[in-house]
Amino acid sequence: MKCNRETEQKSLIAVIIATGGVMIIEVIGGLISNSLALLSDAWHMLSDLTALLLCFTAGRVALKPPTKDKTYGYYRVEVLSALANGLMLGLVTIFIFYEAFNRLMHGxxxxxxxxxxxxIIGLIANLISAIILSKHSLNLNVKAAFLHVLGDAFSSIGVITGALIIFFTGWQFIDSIIGLTIGLIIIYGAGRMLYEVLHILLEGVPKHIDVAELKETLRSIDGVVDVHDIHVWSITSYIHYLSAHLTVKPYAIKDLNVTLNKVKRILKSKYGITHSTLQLEEEGYKEVGEIHTF
Known part of the structure; x- marks a missing residue:
């Protein structure tokens, strides 16, 4: 496992270097060729470069243990970085739209x-990066990075198509149209990212979990009568926590370890909840001053 993790980290480093290098080349090339499409694609690559860095950081942070004053560890650093990235991309998109409309008006x-x-250089680099990451597609974190790189490849194809159209037809406005299109792609991705970040920071329920269905699943476990005061939240995009009170039959209290193992096994295998805090209560138990039941 350690060997696989080290290999994945090395692959991510290689892709990060390649993506960063191509981004710089595209910025320089965009300024030289006066192409908004290239500059927009460079900004698109910047967003994906940040995502790749987050993937790399997540892999490193996962190895760092919590401290006495950071009991959750440092996973939220990834979320805060994504928040800053999303806001920055929003500003970048405003610039792209302004420049595109200005060019369409004045030529x-x-x-x-x-x-x-x-x-073409950008496309080749993106395809090589995609091939490298595809070898580790079983890792969800690396798979996300692979999808980002694949998105860069499609953007490069769009720029190549635009360059060919301009070369053979002289239609200069195509460059601005492609720039606008890439800008829309960036703002869509940034919007989704900001939504997910704010959902996590507000400790919302992970999108793949239906709390009502989760409660029914827990009630179906032998010995469990009811579930209340349940809370499900995420520390980061892939680490989910749960706390809940379970009303159980007397025999479930006696077989405490068996009952807990059944519940935790289902939470992990079906819902991806790796950390849970469960309070088992025998039928008839009433908590003094209890509020906020769900």
């Missing part, structure tokens, strides 16, 4: 050959 000449060459 700007684009050097299509330089644009084409840089976009």
């Amino acid at each position: 700007v000449k684009v050097k299509s050959l330089e644009m084409l060459i840089i976009a």
Whole structure:
């Protein structure tokens, strides 16, 4: 397992370096060729570079134990980084839209050959990165990075298509249209990211979990009569916690370890909840001053 984790981390480092290098090339190429599409694609790669760095950081942070004053560890650093990234991308998209409409109104000449060459370099780098990451597709964290790189490859194909159209037809406005399209892709991704980040920070229920269905599943366990005061939340996008009170039959209290193991096994296998705090209460028990039951 340790060997696999180290290999995955090395693969991520290689892809991060490649993505960062291509992003810099696209920025320089965009300025030289005067292509908004290339510059927009570079900003798109910046968003994915940040996502790759988050994937890498998550893998490293997972190995760092909690401390006495950080009992959850440092997983929320990933969430805060994603929040900053989403806000930054929103500002970048405003610039892309402004520049695109300005170019459509006044017209700007684009050097299509330089644009084409840089976009091809970007596509090749993205395809190589995708191949590297595809070897570790069983890891959900790396799989997310793979999808980001694949998205970059499709953006590069769009820029290449635009460069060819401009080269053969002279339609300069195509560059701005592609820039707008990539801007829409960026703002869509940033919006989804911000929604997920705020949902986690507000300690919302993970999107794959239906609390009503979860309660029914727990009630179906032998010895469990009812479930109340249940809370489900996430520390980060892939670590989920639960606390709940379970009303149980007297024999379930006697076989405490058996009952707890049954519940925890289902929580982990069916819902991906790796940490749970459960209070078992015998039928007839009433908690003094109890509030907020669900």
